[in-house]
Amino acid sequence: MLKSLAPIEGNQQPLLQLLWEDKEVKFDVPQLQKNLRSGERVLDYIYHIEDSKGNPGDTGRLMVTNLRIIWHSLVHKKYNLCKCLQFCLPSNELEIAFSQEAIGYARIGNTNTRVVHMHSKARIASQALYILAVSNETRFEFLFTDVSGETSRRDQPIFASVFDVYHLYQRTYLYRDLKLRGAIVQAGQLVILPDEQVFSHVQGVWNLSSDQGNLGSFVVTNIRLVWFADANETFNISLPYLQIESLRVRESKYGPALVIQTAETGAGYVLGFRVDPAERLNELFKELSSLRAIYGEQPNFGIQYNANDARRRLEAAAEEAAQTSQFKVDNFEELDERQEREINTKLNSYLAEGCLGKVPSQGERAPVYCKELGFAMEPIRDGYKLQDLWNVMPTKMETME
Secondary structure, three states, X not given: OHHHOEEEEEEEOOOOOOOOHHHOEEEOOXXXXXXXXXXXXXXXXXXXXXXXXXXXXXXXXXXXXXXXXXXXXXXXXXXXXXXXXXXXXXXXXXXXXXXXXXXXXXHEEEEEEEEEEOOOOOOOEEEEEEEEEEEOOEEEEEEEEEOOOOHHHOOOOOOHHHHHHHHHHHXXXXXXXXXXXXXXXXXXXXXXXXXXXXXXXXXXXXXXXXXXXXXXXXXXXXXXXXXXXXXXXXXXXXXXXXXXXXXXXXXXXXXXXXXXXXXXXXXXXXXXXXXXXXXXXXXXXXXXXXXXXXXXXXXXXXXXXXXXXXXXXXXXXXXXXXXXXXXXXXXXXXXXXXXXHHHHHHHHHHHOOOHHHEEOOOEEOOOEEEOOOOEEEOOOOOOOOHHHXXXXXXXXXXXXX
């Protein structure tokens, strides 16, 4: 149905820099560490790291961004042979580039830390970060090893930021990826993400993905476009602006329709929506075009992380664990268990006759008047005095020496 739609002249949005950095594994890209995409921020640096599998012997650093992990060498340079072959440049004019790798978080299949022994006579034990990545049905294994030689780093979680940011990435996919039939709407209201602002709520929007169409509502925010059906809230779509390849208004057999083409990383869908009246459709198109352009200049990928704060929390947790693990005898008093046994013996003996003062051989005993208390009470058992009832607990608890 949407293939026959004709575009309305002038109603088409230019392409934005679509998001791919978190979904690719790259090798030897020139100046990658200096040319981050818009919205990508370096959250932590980890120095004195060797790429033990790809570039053994080269000391470099890991850059932990909100989209990927980048390692680049700080000592070894490579000639860019591709440029030499393409332009036939002399060897003294070859482009110099640092050895480097980039691993998008979406391509990481497994990651953990290991203890490895450096190739030396001393066989020094060091921490290493192991990453298994899968891209285009190809498996890549990375081993980033600490080569600082500092003994203090062996027991420190130097790769903690990698795991923290990776876990944050997994929990913030709605900022970056298209989601179908998700738990994003409750009681007719969109579940708002952190830093998300709602600009418009448009009712009476027809989804033209089927022949009969589905009536629902649009929610336009600063991060994404959400549509959900009125009859079934679980029939919905959450579409971030960076997954929109093209946005335009076209003619259809139902009249003018808003047509959205998603990027290949967003499954390459063609989505059609009809909004009545036509003036409201044009207003919605302009609003989406403006918000998409603004968001493309400085995207928000949803990951908020401060490496310094995380280190302070780890240090505080380690100190607290160290303090609680130390047992101090001076802080505890050992009670005389003989007194506890004496108390329990008195109570058990007095209550052995049963409830309500009934004695099996005598039946129910009548109450008697007590001069000391001034009221009637159950007769005290033979061998006990009234003072014994007030001295159930000892007046002083002595500790064992």
